[in-house]
Amino acid sequence: MELRIYRYNPDTDQEPRMVSYQVEAERGMMLREALMAVQRQDESFTFRHSCGEGVCGSDGLNVNGRNMLACITPVEELKTPIEVRPLPGRPVIRDLVVDMSGFYAQYEKTDPWLKPRDPPPQREIRQTPEQRDALDGLYECIMCGCCSTACPSFWWNPDKFLGPQALLSAARFVADSRDQATAERLAFLDDRFRLFRCHGIMNCVEVCPKGLNPTKAIGYLKRRMLQESP
Amino acid sequence: MQNNGLKPWLLQRLTALYLAVWALVILGKFLFAPPESFAAWQGWVGTPLCATGFLIAILALLGHAWIGLHEVFIDYLHDWRIRISALTLFGLLLLGSGLWLIRAVLSATLLG
Ligand code: SF4
Numbered sequence: 001m002e003l004r005i006y007r008y009n010p011d012t013d014q015e016p017r018m019v020s021y022q023v024e025a026e027r028g029m030m031l032r033e034a035l036m037a038v039q040r041q042d043e044s045f046t047f048r049h050s051c052g053e054g055v056c057g058s059d060g061l062n063v064n065g066r067n068m069l070a071c072i073t074p075v076e077e078l079k080t081p082i083e084v085r086p087l088p089g090r091p092v093i094r095d096l097v098v099d100m101s102g103f104y105a106q107y108e109k110t111d112p113w114l115k116p117r118d119p120p121p122q123r124e125i126r127q128t129p130e131q132r133d134a135l136d137g138l139y140e141c142i143m144c145g146c147c148s149t150a151c152p153s154f155w156w157n158p159d160k161f162l163g164p165q166a167l168l169s170a171a172r173f174v175a176d177s178r179d180q181a182t183a184e185r186l187a188f189l190d191d192r193f194r195l196f197r198c199h200g201i202m203n204c205v206e207v208c209p210k211g212l213n214p215t216k217a218i219g220y221l222k223r224r225m226l227q228e229s230p
Numbered sequence: 231m232q233n234n235g236l237k238p239w240l241l242q243r244l245t246a247l248y249l250a251v252w253a254l255v256i257l258g259k260f261l262f263a264p265p266e267s268f269a270a271w272q273g274w275v276g277t278p279l280c281a282t283g284f285l286i287a288i289l290a291l292l293g294h295a296w297i298g299l300h301e302v303f304i305d306y307l308h309d310w311r312i313r314i315s316a317l318t319l320f321g322l323l324l325l326g327s328g329l330w331l332i333r334a335v336l337s338a339t340l341l342g
């Protein structure tokens with residue numbers, strides 16, 4: 001099985017190049033394992049990975065033109081040669097490793113923590129089953145970045161538009177019955193860039209390896225804005 | 231409107247809605263009671279109700295186009311000087327066509 005992999009070391013290479021590798025396909029092999037086999041052939045080849053089971057979000061990659069997690073992508077489902085590139089639009093540090101700090105910065109802007117106003121109760125803050133259900137589809141994000149780096153609006157304005165991941169996170173805290181900063185959160189998003197650069201292209205939904213729907217979350221935020229606005 | 235995201239977004243949708251409804255009205259007119267001559271058409275446009283509908287449609291169209299262009303420019307024109315120039319150019323263009331359309335409707339009301 002042939003893999004064509006993006007190789008680039010900004011310190012020594014003039015420009016990036018695609019390099020072919022041959023790897024013995026095994027039954028049930030995931031792309032991450034194929035990349036590890038490549039690494040055994042060529043130790044200088046670099047990529048991020050950790051958990052190997054789609055939980056840590058480290059190995060988001062652009063494979064045959066689509067963003068996905070290497071560790072949960074069976075190679076037999078991929079067209080060969082398998083073209084593997086770094087997530088689009090991010091500065092390349094080396095080979096498939098990109099600088100995700102801008103992506104994290106957008107997440108941070110959403111204040112991704114509960115902001116209670118009332119004094120904390122003696123024990124836990126209780127939720128009804130319905131209130132808990134409202135978080136489904138919002139809290140499961142593993143921050144792999146597959147969505148935001150597939151979003152054209154995020155490519156054009158990565159520092160001003162929050163991107164689907166951060167907006168999903170914003171929706172997660174607006175939807176949380178324990179959070180008491182909804183007005184503040186919505187006011188922050190009511191701006192030309194942060195949320196409203198989204199044009200509903202839905203690339204984010206298309207690629208999310210966790211099956212989440214940032215576009216729906218963005219629609220939810222707009223609806224809440226409409227409801228809360230005087 | 232500069233630092234506000236919801237208002238232009240909402241306005242974009244409301245104007246679109248009005249334009250869709252008004253387009254249906256015009257379509258209905260041509261399908262079910264087509265004017266026999268240009269003078270008849272002008273007379274119809276000139277009736278107060280119709281003229282008001284057209285004037286609102288013109289404003290909606292201008293607003294819709296302006297917000298839409300603004301959106302596209304924000305997406306793609308990152309240098310503020312280029313963006314302001316493009317906005318000014320297209321703003322004047324829209325204003326010019328708007329005034330021309332308004333004049334056409336008003337002259338029809340004067341005829342009628
Ligand atoms: S929403 Fe999905 S694609 Fe986006 S960062 Fe979270 S898990 Fe990854």
Ligand code: SF4
Nearest residue numbers: 151198199201202204
């Ligand atoms: S729906 Fe919005 S956030 Fe998702 S890819 Fe499209 S523009 Fe980006």
Ligand code: FES
Nearest residue numbers: 050051052057071
């Ligand atoms: S290695 Fe952890 S998500 Fe793929």
